[in-house]
Amino acid sequence: MNEETDCGDETIGQMLKRLRGDMSLRGVQRLSGISNAYLSQIEKGLRQPGPNVLRRLAALYGVGVQELLRKAGYLDSEGGEPEVDEATEVERAYQYVLSDPVFRVGTRPRGPLSIESKRFIVELYERYSGKRLLS
Known part of the structure; x- marks a missing residue:
């Protein structure tokens, strides 16, 4: 590969x-x-x-x-560190949780959620699934 x-x-x-x-x-x-x-x-x-x-x-x-x-655009051509803030990382992880078919059934959040609420949902998902989404 x-x-x-x-x-x-x-x-x-x-x-x-x-x-x-x-x-x-x-x-x-x-x-x-x-x-x-x-x-x-x-x-x-x-x-x-x-x-x-x-x-x-x-x-x-x-x-x-x-x-x-x-x-993916996280590094410049000279190889600098990724420029991803915490809110972006939490949002990506939250969208990943929402896209998981296992979690598509049941109640879904309505309206906007705070970053803290999204982080909480992601952390619950991580504990349940054993997958690590946040660094």
Whole structure:
């Protein structure tokens, strides 16, 4: 799976799909703990992966995390640190929880929630699922 990582103008989603190769999305889910639905949305360009997701995928796909972070726009061309604030990280994790098919049934939040409320929901999800979404 360790192909040349940068193919011109491809998006981060296209790049991740190429790096995945013949592995199924469910296979990636089993090995990474990232839901196949979320991975599919990333590959189709519907969602932007967070730095933590990219770190897990880099390890799985055998590519440099810096390259994935740069392709996703988290690093400048000189490799500076990711510029993701806490609210953005919580929001991405919260959207991930909402996209999990296991949690699509039942009561859904109505109206806007505070970052603290979203963090609480994400932390409950992390405890229940065993997946780590927040750093």
